[in-house]
Amino acid sequence: MHAPSFPGVREITDEEVAHYRENGWVKLEKLFAPWAVEGLLERAKGRMGERPKTVSRLDPNERIPDEYGWYSRWDGPSHADPWIHELSHSRALARVASRLMGGPVRFYFDHIFVKVPAKEHGTMTPWHQDLPHHPLDRQGALTIWVPLIDCPPEMGTMRFLNGSHRSGLYGRFLNRDDGVSLIDDHPDVLERFTQSPPLDLRAGDATVHNLAVIHYAPANITDEPRWVYANQWLPPSARYTGAPNHRTDGWGLELDKPLDHPRFPLIPTD
Numbered sequence: 001m002h003a004p005s006f007p008g009v010r011e012i013t014d015e016e017v018a019h020y021r022e023n024g025w026v027k028l029e030k031l032f033a034p035w036a037v038e039g040l041l042e043r044a045k046g047r048m049g050e051r052p053k054t055v056s057r058l059d060p061n062e063r064i065p066d067e068y069g070w071y072s073r074w075d076g077p078s079h080a081d082p083w084i085h086e087l088s089h090s091r092a093l094a095r096v097a098s099r100l101m102g103g104p105v106r107f108y109f110d111h112i113f114v115k116v117p118a119k120e121h122g123t124m125t126p127w128h129q130d131l132p133h134h135p136l137d138r139q140g141a142l143t144i145w146v147p148l149i150d151c152p153p154e155m156g157t158m159r160f161l162n163g164s165h166r167s168g169l170y171g172r173f174l175n176r177d178d179g180v181s182l183i184d185d186h187p188d189v190l191e192r193f194t195q196s197p198p199l200d201l202r203a204g205d206a207t208v209h210n211l212a213v214i215h216y217a218p219a220n221i222t223d224e225p226r227w228v229y230a231n232q233w234l235p236p237s238a239r240y241t242g243a244p245n246h247r248t249d250g251w252g253l254e255l256d257k258p259l260d261h262p263r264f265p266l267i268p269t270d
């Protein structure tokens, strides 16, 4: 497949790769050039509005009420906007994922994720692992999470339990309606693992995390919405489990087969 070379994404270093492998997450300063961040933010606001609303998955020109009160989202912006597609499916971004993962990569998903200020109805993102929420049979996938505005800890930058991606799977804890948290079920994790420091990110910095690392994000206690572009990658060998998921439903994926479908392309990295 053709993968555009996108000059707005930098190469990462061996030290950054080593940090990711050891801890299950890494901070990448200035991953996106300022013009790339501006391009994303302008498009996100164009679709979602200055005081953002969720974009319909059925019609990317339509704004709909937020599914959960604490965030607004635009799922799959790269499928609706060719400029975002150039970035999300670029060789440069695939190289970042590939170096961290240690092999070839498959594009999985992207979205704009806007955390609403706490004084409206934003909340913390509770402790969780992502992987139990995905229809994937194995580990290895990662998320590249890029704030599009300066994002101090008060806006809710993520905190990670260092090395927890190597300790197995703990359960599903996002958007639970019974109020049970990962810490209720596994109170020992906060002693077993050290916690990453509060991260002060500039627009265009990134955190990358393994879908198996335990993490949370505090509430956004500022007055401004927290605009983030997140982009996810799979190891090509990952197989589809058939669990319902908005990323994969409706594409005719076959149970127990890799996600070989134009929606989830392998992106060349050299």
Ligand SMILES: O=C(O)CCC(=O)C(=O)O
Pocket: 113, 115, 125, 130, 143, 145, 156, 158, 215, 216, 217, 228, 230
């Ligand atoms: O942005 C947040 O508040 C949480 C994001 C998150 O948990 C994730 O990307 O896995």
